Amino acid sequence: MHSSGRSGSMTISVARTALLGAACVVALSLSGWNAVAADLRLGSNFGDTHSSTRALKDVFATKVEELTQGRHTVSVFANSELGQTSEMVNQAQSGINFGVYVSTAFYNSQVPQLGVTNLPFVFSDRETAFKVIDGPMGEQLKPLFEEKGLVVLGFMELGFRHITNSKRAIVEPDDVAGLKIRLQSNPVHIATFNLLGASPVALDGTEIFAALSQGVIDGQENPYSVINNLRLYDARQRYVSETGHFFDIIVFAVSKSVLEGMTPEDREAVIEAGRLATAEQRRIAAEDEAANRAAVEAKGVEITVLTPEQREAFQAATAPVYDQVREALGQDLVDTFLSAIAAAK
Structure with missing residues (x-):
């Protein structure tokens, strides 16, 4: 019995030693994990050559690594590599990925008030738009x-959106009537095109090219940067009408929980890198506009430039959407927004 007790004691001692050793291994592993740079993953539906992707790879990623002394690195996943656009927004909210940079339309379910920036023909130029925003x-x-778990690091430029289609040149509102037009899932955009008599079809950006090529839809609306990046001239888009009906903004937003989990120094470094990347993106976007337009025109696409009178006809046809937005988002919000635009001009 005595011998058995000593054996049991030795067994317990060995077990305790093993547990202590395992605990030390875990502690060392965690210590090592904490010492490894945390990779901040960003997702978007924009392509590798889009101004937003370039600015985030060249400026944001570089500055984050530099300002945090390598404690954080950045990986940018363009071309919807991380999923459909709405999924990427949700991934950033939950902290699965660090951030997302997409059009205002894809934040509608999180921040419907952002829809006020989507009013048609509300901005005359990019300078006014950014003074306001x-x-x-x-x-x-x-x-x-x-409030929805996201922190905005920058409002970037997507640009003025124009209508493309496979059927006809668009010079007046009636020319839009009956066309099946792909739109973002954006209540203000959809309401606007309903007023023009179009048949709006909400599709994710990953589905545009195939839907146009197969004739499932007749057209779509996007800035020249997207028209060129997606090569929509190869998807039966023979006509572009420079309506400039919406000036669209890219919201670069990141996970609030992940950002707040950083040290104060690293958090400020990431915010500063976002500011620098946003400034660079806007510069590139303005610079790229003419080049993207020229690239589209070089493919034989017929471009229609509206006269001031023709543009006014589109404004008049879509004006009722302002009252719809007032009813949906509130009179005060819309009036504050319009007052800010008037003051910025």
Whole structure:
């Protein structure tokens, strides 16, 4: 019995030693894991050559690694590599991925108030748009993102959206009537094209080329940067009408929980890198506009430039959407937004 007790004691001692050793291994492993750079994954539906992707790879990724002394690195996944656009927004919200940079339309379910920036023909030029979005209006919108688990690091430029189609040149509102037009899943955009008599079809960006090529839809609307990046001239898009009906913004938003989990120094470094990348993206976007337009025109696409009178006819046809947005989002929000635009001109 005595011998058995000593054996049992030795067994317990060995077990304790083994557990202690395992604990040390776990502790060392965790220590090593913490010492490894945390990779911040960003997702988007934009392509590798789009100004937003280039700015985030060349400026944001470089500055994050530099300013955090290698404690964080950045991986940018373009071309919807991380899933459909709405999925990527949800991934950033949950912290599965660090961030996402996509059009305002894809944040509608999180921040419906952002829809006020989608009103048709509300901006006359990019300078006015960014005076407004960089001012009190933008500061009013940012906390609404934080309530949904996202922090805005930058409002980037997507640009003026134009209509392309396979059927005819569009010079007046009636020319849009009956066309099956792909739109983002954006209530303001859809309401606007309903007023023009179109048949809106909400599709993810990954589905546009195939739907156009197969004739499932007649046309779509996007800035020249997207028309060229997606090579929509190879998808039966023979006509472009420079309606400039919406000026679209890219929201670069990141996971609030992941950002807040960083040290204060690293958090400020990431925010600063976002500011620098946003400034660079806007510069590139403005510079690329003429080149993208020229590339589209070189493919034999017929481009229609609206006269001031023709543009006014589109404005008049879509004006009722302003009252619809007032009813949906609130009179005060719309009036504050329109006042900010008037002050910025």
